[in-house]
Amino acid sequence: MIVIFMLIGISFILGAGALVSFIWAAKSGQFDDLERPAEEILFDDFFGRS
Amino acid sequence: MANLANAGPEVYDDRAARLFLWATLLWGIVGMSVGALAALQLAFWPANGGISWLTFGRIRPIHTDAMVFAFAGNAVFAGMYYSLQRLCKKRLFSDFLTSLHFWGWQAIIAATAVTLALGMTQGKEYAEMEWPIDLAIAVIWVVMCINVFGTIAKRRVEHLYVAIWFYIASIITIAVLHIVNNLAIPVGAFKSYSIYSGVQDALVQWWYGHNAVGFLLTTPFLGIMYYFLPKAVDKPVYSYRLSILHFWALIFVYIWAGPHHLLYTSLPEWAQSLGMVFSLVLIAPSWGGMINGLLTMRGAWHKVREEPVLKFYVLALTFYGMATLEGPLLSIKSLNLLSHYTDWTIAHVHGGALGWLGGMVFGMAYWLAPKLWNTELYSKKLANMHFWIATIGLLLYVSSMWTAGITQGLMWMATTEEGLLKYPNFLETVLALIPLYWVRMIGGTMYLAGSVLCVYNIYKTAKAGQPVDIEVDTSNDRHVAPRTFHERLEGKAFPLTALALVAVLIGGIVEFVPAFLLETKVPTVTATTPYTPLELQGRDIYIREGCYNCHSQMVRTHHKEELRYGPHSKDYEFLYDFNFQWGSKRTGPDLHRVGKKYPDLWHYRHMLDPRLTSPGSIMPSYPWLFDSKVDTSLLAAKLNGLTKLGVPYKDSVLQDPVAAYNEQADVIVATLAAEGITATNDLEIIAMIAYLQKLGTERAPDEASH
Numbered sequence: 001m002i003v004i005f006m007l008i009g010i011s012f013i014l015g016a017g018a019l020v021s022f023i024w025a026a027k028s029g030q031f032d033d034l035e036r037p038a039e040e041i042l043f044d045d046f047f048g049r050s
Numbered sequence: 051m052a053n054l055a056n057a058g059p060e061v062y063d064d065r066a067a068r069l070f071l072w073a074t075l076l077w078g079i080v081g082m083s084v085g086a087l088a089a090l091q092l093a094f095w096p097a098n099g100g101i102s103w104l105t106f107g108r109i110r111p112i113h114t115d116a117m118v119f120a121f122a123g124n125a126v127f128a129g130m131y132y133s134l135q136r137l138c139k140k141r142l143f144s145d146f147l148t149s150l151h152f153w154g155w156q157a158i159i160a161a162t163a164v165t166l167a168l169g170m171t172q173g174k175e176y177a178e179m180e181w182p183i184d185l186a187i188a189v190i191w192v193v194m195c196i197n198v199f200g201t202i203a204k205r206r207v208e209h210l211y212v213a214i215w216f217y218i219a220s221i222i223t224i225a226v227l228h229i230v231n232n233l234a235i236p237v238g239a240f241k242s243y244s245i246y247s248g249v250q251d252a253l254v255q256w257w258y259g260h261n262a263v264g265f266l267l268t269t270p271f272l273g274i275m276y277y278f279l280p281k282a283v284d285k286p287v288y289s290y291r292l293s294i295l296h297f298w299a300l301i302f303v304y305i306w307a308g309p310h311h312l313l314y315t316s317l318p319e320w321a322q323s324l325g326m327v328f329s330l331v332l333i334a335p336s337w338g339g340m341i342n343g344l345l346t347m348r349g350a351w352h353k354v355r356e357e358p359v360l361k362f363y364v365l366a367l368t369f370y371g372m373a374t375l376e377g378p379l380l381s382i383k384s385l386n387l388l389s390h391y392t393d394w395t396i397a398h399v400h401g402g403a404l405g406w407l408g409g410m411v412f413g414m415a416y417w418l419a420p421k422l423w424n425t426e427l428y429s430k431k432l433a434n435m436h437f438w439i440a441t442i443g444l445l446l447y448v449s450s451m452w453t454a455g456i457t458q459g460l461m462w463m464a465t466t467e468e469g470l471l472k473y474p475n476f477l478e479t480v481l482a483l484i485p486l487y488w489v490r491m492i493g494g495t496m497y498l499a500g501s502v503l504c505v506y507n508i509y510k511t512a513k514a515g516q517p518v519d520i521e522v523d524t525s526n527d528r529h530v531a532p533r534t535f536h537e538r539l540e541g542k543a544f545p546l547t548a549l550a551l552v553a554v555l556i557g558g559i560v561e562f563v564p565a566f567l568l569e570t571k572v573p574t575v576t577a578t579t580p581y582t583p584l585e586l587q588g589r590d591i592y593i594r595e596g597c598y599n600c601h602s603q604m605v606r607t608h609h610k611e612e613l614r615y616g617p618h619s620k621d622y623e624f625l626y627d628f629n630f631q632w633g634s635k636r637t638g639p640d641l642h643r644v645g646k647k648y649p650d651l652w653h654y655r656h657m658l659d660p661r662l663t664s665p666g667s668i669m670p671s672y673p674w675l676f677d678s679k680v681d682t683s684l685l686a687a688k689l690n691g692l693t694k695l696g697v698p699y700k701d702s703v704l705q706d707p708v709a710a711y712n713e714q715a716d717v718i719v720a721t722l723a724a725e726g727i728t729a730t731n732d733l734e735i736i737a738m739i740a741y742l743q744k745l746g747t748e749r750a751p752d753e754a755s756h
Contacts, residue, residue, distance in 0.1 A: 003250035004321060007257050010230060011305045014223060018301055021218075030210055031294060037209050038286035038293075041137065041277065 060206070061521045062135040063142045068422050068517060069152050070128035071415060074121060075505045077159060078411070081116030082498040084109050089494050092637065093487035095668045102674045103167040107596025111178040112166045117403060118176055120159045122267050125411040127151070127194070129274040130217050132418060134201055137211045137277065139522065143200025147193050154190040158183060169594035170240040173629050174255050176262055177231050180240045184232040191225050212293040216273030219301045223265040231258035237691040238684045241590070245695060248624025249316050252632050256311035264304040267402065271410045272296070272339055275366070278414050279346055282359045288345035292338055299335035303328055310381035313390065314606035315632065316621040322383070329381035336374035343367045358433035362413030365441060369405020373398060388463065391602055391636040393483070394455025397448050404444045404497055412436065412504055419508045425515030432507045436500040443496025450489035458483060463610050471613055476639040477664055484668070577750040578625045580697045581741070583711040586688060587680050588741030591734050593631065595672065602633035603642040603745065616643035616746070623748060626697050638669055645745035650718055651725045653739045675734040682708060714740060 025031060091097040091106045098105045135142060142148050162179050165171070171178040179187070198221060202214065231254055234242035246254050280287050287293055309317060309325025344367050347360070354360045376398050380389050389395065420427050427433065461479040464472035473479050581589055592598075605615040612618055619642050624630060648656075652663055657675055660667035685707050693699050703710050715731035718739055722729050729736060 003246060003253055004318070007230075007253065007308075010226060014226065014305060015302060017222070018219070018298070022298060025210070025215075029208075033209075034291045034294070037211055038280070038290035040209075041211055041280060042284060042286060 067132040074124040077120030085113040089491040126270040133277040138205030147197040173593035213273040213277040220270040237687040243628040251630040257308040260308035283350040296339040340371040366409025373402040388459040392455035393451040397451035423515030424518040428510035436503040440500035446493030450486040454483045454486040583707040584714040584740045588737035598633040600637035604632040642746040645747040
């Protein structure tokens with residue numbers, strides 16, 4: 001049943017990739033402001049013309 | 051690498067969203083129509099018109115693949131391409147890649163539909179496409195990834211909104227799942243064998259199957275939900291903090307839950323328990339997301355009365371909550387014993403597909419169309435009518451299938467006081483469901499009718515308006531600020547990480563595959579023999595006709611299963627099953643112990659017309675197996691391919707497979723002749739009988755006694 005270990009390995013690599021992304025995100029300030037990003041998406045559409 | 055210093059006007063490419071939206075709606079109609087036909091065939095078997103390529107076993111995969119890859123897939127691309135540009139304040143990376151992605155994907159879908167109708171299939175659920183199409187999918191997926199990551203890399207906003215995180219996780223994971231599950235050795239232009247066999251293939255397949263649902267039908271739509279729902283209610287998401295938590299929790303947990311599709315099978319028990327536990331844990335992030343969505347509607351509930359967009363979103367979130375509670379419950383082993391292989395599974399997926407997916411897609415379509423064509427929606431009234439027809443159809447569908455599933459599950463398990471099966475005749479448990487199959491067909495057709503209204507409504511909207519590409523001026527953006535070299539370098543970490551991950555995975559696969567192939571080359575149990583050339587051809591016909599769509603080949607490890615079908619299936623019995631054929635639904639009985647149970651004549655008559663041997667059967671007749679001759683042109687290539695995968699064929703068989711084929715076929719022909727049936731040894735039915743008679747007959751000597 002080496003395939004189980006292969007899948008576990010791949011799942012761990014995926015998980016590790018997610019962990020690296022999370023650390024990057026947290027360190028680079030992606031989650032510093034948890035209010036404004038939610039509001040901002042409401043205002044970006046029609047600055048030019050409607 | 052957010053390009054913050056470079057402020058100025060930006061024209062979005064909304065042609066992408068328009069094209070993918072059309073594709074979503076039109077393929078949706080096709081996929082649902084095929085589904086309605088399949089539903090009709092279960093209630094009224096002659097509805098295939100006696101045509102091979104319209105028979106249930108062939109069209110059910112067309113229906114599921116159309117809904118997954120064409121309806122949901124195109125909807126993801128439409129929603130992602132529309133929202134990504136706004137969230138990054140950047141036009142899509144490359145117009146050429148966008149076009150290539152669009153036309154490539156539509157070509158893949160068309161090719162899938164045609165080849166599946168012709169019976170060219172891998173026989174793995176939701177991964178039926180044969181290897182040339184799989185390769186095309188991989189290429190187009192990479193094209194899309196470059197387009198998406200390129201856009202993100204050139205974005206003009208530093209912050210990656212939560213929707214983008216959901217998109218990224220989805221496209222990376224699907225790429226990995228697709229590659230790992232479809233590794234196969236081609237033996238012909240549209241024929242291949244999976245490099246995995248039996249239990250291993252089952253595990254890989256359901257790791258794929260479960261996560262394809264997770265990362266193609268759940269996470270990208272959650273991304274869409276986090277963008278389109280706040281836009282539709284014009285309020286920020288209830289809790290951005292919760293959405294971040296939702297994302298990370300969901301992706302870390304989801305990937306481990308696959309084995310819940312294989313409870314009570316030959317899969318090692320610890321893997322089953324692992325899958326069950328992680329499935330239960332999944333309730334938490336799923337409901338966190340649902341609650342976050344519903345609470346985003348706070349203060350906007352009065353708008354639901356008027357606004358079809360919000361109606362569909364509420365429907366979607368409600369069914370997301372229901373399906374994500376139902377799924378974990380069905381993963382509990384004791385409940386799964388009852389529900390598995392029954393229509394309860396069908397109810398579960400359609401709650402997800404018609405409620406959650408359909409709700410998100412149609413909500414998004416009604417919100418997008420006026421923006422994409424710069425006009426008003428043609429008719430809100432028609433859209434509201436669509437909502438009610440779809441909702442009633444959905445409820446009829448789901449409740450009839452719940453009832454059918456529980457009814458049949460209980461009938462299978464029912465025993466008398468003497469400990470005998472109360473309903474020993476499987477057919478009896480099927481015929482009890484026919485009225486419910488009619489209700490399901492009506493419910494599904496209502497849902498389809500609602501979708502037709504939607505296409506009409508969007509068409510009229512598009513005709514009334516003009517296609518526009520929105521131009522925005524980002525010079526006033528608060529985020530635009532000069533950056534140091536170091537900050538820019540840091541910004542590159544993200545796409546680099548993603549690309550590195552893909553590279554590592556491909557490397558990992560290349561490393562793992564040979565090691566694991568070595569293992570299969572060492573058969574551990576001598577009881578199992580390879581399929582003879584005749585049986586192999588019969589097996590390929592079994593796969594071609596999609597028999598696995600209605601018949602399982604897995605007697606579960608439970609005494610009531612053994613009471614009905616015989617000794618439970620063992621892992622070594624599937625050693626040479628490239629690809630595995632365990633199935634996931636028993637519209638007909640399990641077939642793993644059918645070998646030698648009936649005489650050849652029985653199978654001959656049964657395939658000619660199932661009602662000759664089983665009065666009232668709803669299985670279609672297979673007359674074409676009695677006219678067509680077996681195509682042995684690939685036989686040598688097939689045997690060579692399987693030998694490479696470690697199947698120990700004798701040299702005599704490899705040198706003259708046709709002789710071995712004829713020798714075995716002649717015996718069956720003679721047996722039939724003794725019963726007064728005239729058949730030639732090259733007919734497909736002969737190979738089919740040989741395969742069916744082999745099933746489950748090779749148990750280890752020490753176990754054959756009990």
